[in-house]
Amino acid sequence: MLPEEATDEEVRAAALQYVRKVSGFRAPAAHNKEVFDRAVDAVAAATAELLADLEVRGTPARRAG
Numbered sequence: 001m002l003p004e005e006a007t008d009e010e011v012r013a014a015a016l017q018y019v020r021k022v023s024g025f026r027a028p029a030a031h032n033k034e035v036f037d038r039a040v041d042a043v044a045a046a047t048a049e050l051l052a053d054l055e056v057r058g059t060p061a062r063r064a065g
Contacts, residue, residue, distance in 0.1 A: 006051060015043035 028036035
């Protein structure tokens with residue numbers, strides 16, 4: 001049985017939580033917003049790719065979201 005699929009919204013929320021944690025900022029200052037948002041996008045994309053490519057007991061996982 002495959003684990004429950006993560007939605008795009010869940011992946012994005014997890015990426016945001018990760019970037020907040022490692023940056024130490026809950027919300028970036030205006031001059032850091034672009035780089036903060038790019039980091040969230042990059043983490044979300046990497047997570048979606050990971051979930052899409054994972055195999056569970058030899059069965060390819062279904063695509064996220």
